Amino acid sequence: MNLTLYVWRQPAGSPSGQLVKYDAPDISPDMSFLEMLDVTNERLIARGEQPIAFDHDCREGICGSCGMMINGVAHGPMKGTATCQLHMRSFKDGDTIYIEPWRARAFPVIKDLVVDRGALDRIVAAGGYISVSTGSAPDGNAIPVPKTDADAAMDAAACIGCGACVAACPNASAMLFTSAKVGHLKMLPQGQPERGRRVLAMEAQMEAEGFGGCTWHGECEEACPKEISIDWIVELYRDYIWATVVRREERAAEAAI
Amino acid sequence: MTRFGVYFRSTVGRKAVAAVTGVVMVLFIIQHALGNLLIYQSAANLNRYAAFLKDKPGIVWPVRIILLAAVGLHVWAVLSLAAQNRAARPVGYAKRTPQASTLASRNILVTGLLLLAFIVFHVLHFTTGTILPSTHMPMDVYGNVVRGFRIWWVSLFYFVAMVGLGMHLYHGLWGSPRTLGVENPYAPAHKPIPQIIAIVVWALFTSIPVAVVIGYLHL
Numbered sequence: 001m002n003l004t005l006y007v008w009r010q011p012a013g014s015p016s017g018q019l020v021k022y023d024a025p026d027i028s029p030d031m032s033f034l035e036m037l038d039v040t041n042e043r044l045i046a047r048g049e050q051p052i053a054f055d056h057d058c059r060e061g062i063c064g065s066c067g068m069m070i071n072g073v074a075h076g077p078m079k080g081t082a083t084c085q086l087h088m089r090s091f092k093d094g095d096t097i098y099i100e101p102w103r104a105r106a107f108p109v110i111k112d113l114v115v116d117r118g119a120l121d122r123i124v125a126a127g128g129y130i131s132v133s134t135g136s137a138p139d140g141n142a143i144p145v146p147k148t149d150a151d152a153a154m155d156a157a158a159c160i161g162c163g164a165c166v167a168a169c170p171n172a173s174a175m176l177f178t179s180a181k182v183g184h185l186k187m188l189p190q191g192q193p194e195r196g197r198r199v200l201a202m203e204a205q206m207e208a209e210g211f212g213g214c215t216w217h218g219e220c221e222e223a224c225p226k227e228i229s230i231d232w233i234v235e236l237y238r239d240y241i242w243a244t245v246v247r248r249e250e251r252a253a254e255a256a257i
Numbered sequence: 258m259t260r261f262g263v264y265f266r267s268t269v270g271r272k273a274v275a276a277v278t279g280v281v282m283v284l285f286i287i288q289h290a291l292g293n294l295l296i297y298q299s300a301a302n303l304n305r306y307a308a309f310l311k312d313k314p315g316i317v318w319p320v321r322i323i324l325l326a327a328v329g330l331h332v333w334a335v336l337s338l339a340a341q342n343r344a345a346r347p348v349g350y351a352k353r354t355p356q357a358s359t360l361a362s363r364n365i366l367v368t369g370l371l372l373l374a375f376i377v378f379h380v381l382h383f384t385t386g387t388i389l390p391s392t393h394m395p396m397d398v399y400g401n402v403v404r405g406f407r408i409w410w411v412s413l414f415y416f417v418a419m420v421g422l423g424m425h426l427y428h429g430l431w432g433s434p435r436t437l438g439v440e441n442p443y444a445p446a447h448k449p450i451p452q453i454i455a456i457v458v459w460a461l462f463t464s465i466p467v468a469v470v471i472g473y474l475h476l
Contacts, residue, residue, distance in 0.1 A: 006351070008351075069350055071352060072352040073356060098351060100351060103346055168356070171343075172345035200263070203267060207341075210345060212268070212341060213268025213341060213342060216362060216428070216431065217355075217362045218358060230435075236438075237272075237273070237436055237438040244263055
């Protein structure tokens with residue numbers, strides 16, 4: 001396959017960049033999208049040019065490192081996969097492919113297609129945990145969890161934090177990410193003691209990072225390589241309103257004093 | 258953070274404000290659309306209904322104040338949210354292909370601003386009679402409607418505004434129960450309800466200028 005690429009090139013430390021045209025001849029349809037970029041980079045290096053910087057790690061769709069806008073679609077045209085699991089057979093010979101980094105105020109570009117997704121880590125640090133005394137692993141069946149709840153929690157926990165939801169959202173909102181991280185803990189007994197405080201803190205951190213809010217476009221759900229449902233955002237909203245009205249943890253703290 | 262301060266600060270809180278005020282306005286709109294149907298019964302019945310409402314200031318004025326507050330809060334909430342959402346992506350994409358968003362969802366701000374302009378025009382036109390494209394008679398609602406809609410640009414504006422209303426309700430009613438966390442994703446049976454309300458309300462409102470233009474409703 002012979003392809004024409006328009007790739008966003010932005011030098012490290014530079015506030016701006018531009019799309020640069022590259023020819024990518026003799027690409028095998030069996031290559032993954034990242035392998036196609038690897039081949040292109042080998043050619044750039046041979047010519048003495050800077051290779052295209054992009055994030056990647058496991059290349060088997062489970063780590064959440066890779067991710068780029070491919071022809072205006074987060075992770076490209078294949079649904080339910082990360083960029084690394086997208087293969088060149090999804091494209092046709094002679095195609096023109098636009099490759100851009102995730103765009104959001106909260107995701108500053110580090111270089112080319114690499115963005116800083118530390119904002120997502122800080123959202124998790126704001127409340128995406130349970131406070132327990134660590135020690136030896138507890139017995140697996142010590143706390144019974146209904147199968148449906150465990151399955152739902154697992155669905156939300158499938159989030160790999162790649163940031164595609166933010167990239168796809170017209171508002172650059174991290175609501176799907178945040179709701180998945182809130183959601184997998186709220187479905188389990190261990191997540192209950194900090195349930196109200198968690199949702200308020202994580203939502204507040206999301207806004208502090210400069211992400212937008214949800215307006216129910218549904219783009220995030222379509223872009224998500226783990227196909228996390230937008231219904232988790234409904235769950236977040238329900239918990240948020242409940243937390244402001246019931247204030248369970250705040251009242252417990254006041255009672256303790 | 259005070260207990261309800263988040264409803265004026267966070268996006269989730271302001272969206273809840275927009276959703277509640279939106280539902281209040283939709284309830285009024287449904288009542289308004291049904292009341293309008295009297296125009297198909299007779300001129301006398303429509304005018305009698307108008308006189309009946311005018312005779313009840315104890316009901317009309319509280320409703321007006323609630324609606325005005327709802328409009329004000331709704332506009333404030335969505336404009337502040339829109340500004341925040343816009344700021345969240347300072348550099349846009351050179352190429353973007355929408356996957357799931359609809360024409361209604363992407364243009365909800367446009368249709369909302371259209372509706373705001375329409376509401377101002379509509380109140381000045383029919384309620385107060387300040388804008389006079391045609392002769393305005395205080396107690397003759399039927400006559401005012403027919404005379405008003407015989408002017409082509411008035412009918413066209415109402416027609417366009419009602420397309421905007423339909424689109425606004427289509428997305429707004431889909432989102433509101435989700436924003437308030439009352440949507441049950443496991444009960445798919447009621448999924449088409451927002452679409453049905455949007456289409457029925459659009460059809461009821463649009464039918465009147467159309468009926469005047471084609472001559473079905475006349476003086």
